[in-house]
Amino acid sequence: GAVVSQHPSWVICKSGTSVKIECRSLDFQATTMFWYRQFPKQSLMLMATSNEGSKATYEQGVEKDKFLINHASLTLSTLTVTSAHPEDSSFYICSATARRGDIDTQYFGPGTRLTVL
Amino acid sequence: QKEVEQDPGPLSVPEGAIVSLNCTYSNSAFQYFMWYRQYSRKGPELLMYTYSSGNKEDGRFTAQVDKSSKYISLFIRDSQPSDSATYLCANRGTSYGKLTFGQGTILTVHP
Numbered sequence: 195g196a197v198v199s200q201h202p203s204w205v206i207c208k209s210g211t212s213v214k215i216e217c218r219s220l221d222f223q224a225t226t227m228f229w230y231r232q233f234p235k236q237s238l239m240l241m242a243t244s245n246e247g248s249k250a251t252y253e254q255g256v257e258k259d260k261f262l263i264n265h266a267s268l269t270l271s272t273l274t275v276t277s278a279h280p281e282d283s284s285f286y287i288c289s290a291t292a293r294r295g296d297i298d299t300q301y302f303g304p305g306t307r308l309t310v311l
Numbered sequence: 312q313k314e315v316e317q318d319p320g321p322l323s324v325p326e327g328a329i330v331s332l333n334c335t336y337s338n339s340a341f342q343y344f345m346w347y348r349q350y351s352r353k354g355p356e357l358l359m360y361t362y363s364s365g366n367k368e369d370g371r372f373t374a375q376v377d378k379s380s381k382y383i384s385l386f387i388r389d390s391q392p393s394d395s396a397t398y399l400c401a402n403r404g405t406s407y408g409k410l411t412f413g414q415g416t417i418l419t420v421h422p
Contacts, residue, residue: 198354228409235319237399237414238355287354291407297343297362298407302354 195221198290200303207278208311215273215306217288223268224290228300229261232285244271278310314338315402317413326422330387334400334413337381341402344376345410346385349397358398359385362406390420 197220207213217227226245230238242263243251250263260282262274271290275282285307289300315336324330332346343362347355359374361367367374375384383400397417401410 200354226407235417237412240409243409285352289354296406297360299357299360300410302347302356304354305352307352 196292196294196299196301197221198288198301198303200286200288200306202306203304204307204309206309206311209279210277212274212276213278213308215275215286215288215308217271217273217290217303219269219290219292219301222290222292224292225268226291226298227265227271228289228291229263229271229273230287230289232287232305234285238287241273275308278308280310283308283310312337313414314341314411315400315413317400317416319414319416321417321419323419323421324390326390326392326420328390328420330390330394330418330420332385332387332398332400332416332418334383334385335381336383336402336411338402338404338411339381340404341381341411343403343406344374344383345401346372346374347399347401347412349399349415351396355399392420392422395419 199218201216229241241256244265246265252258265271287305289302291298345360346358349355364378371388373386397415399415400413
């Protein structure tokens with residue numbers, strides 16, 4: 195159980211276009227989802243915390259108008275990279291939380307590799 | 312200073328070796344400690360978590376926490392080539408909410 199999917203798994207787009215990435219919890223409901231980006235051989239950098247039915251909370255330095263997050267249901271959150279540029283090329287990973295025992299556990303999706311030309 | 316520090320390695324060991332992966336943290340508020348394993352081009356998967364000082368064992372894996380020195384370790388016994396991955400420690404102050412990740416240690420177990 196606790197499977198999280200992401201779609202697409204990879205995407206190549208032209209500079210200036212927008213790209214939408216979906217994150218779904220397949221067999222559980224997740225009140226909270228998180229969005230991360232990861233550069234090669236580096237750790238996960240949290241971008242934002244997404245709660246169902248409310249506005250996302252962005253980390254310092256993350257442009258909320260550029261990285262639009264929508265969490266419309268307990269199983270789906272989307273990240274839209276607007277007017278993408280080459281510096282936005284990265285590995286984007288989402289996680290969905292579920293209560294397991296006495297803690298909330300984050301279950302991660304397989305990631306989406308974005309390449310902006 | 313980063314809140315969570317890990318030696319990025321890479322660490323290379325022969326099959327069957329005992330592996331020690333370490334992590335230090337500076338935020339005294341951290342109370343929950345997780346270890347994630349990430350294979351190349353995949354999302355991380357949770358290996359273990361603990362929230363008290365001492366040892367916690369799960370199969371070939373043992374997590375060790377020393378809150379007095381803010382030092383966390385993951386030991387892998389009888390390491391296998393399939394253990395080759397990046398290991399990330401992650402901490403937080405409560406039982407829910409966002410995690411703070413270390414840089415990750417790249418481990419290679421060669422046959």
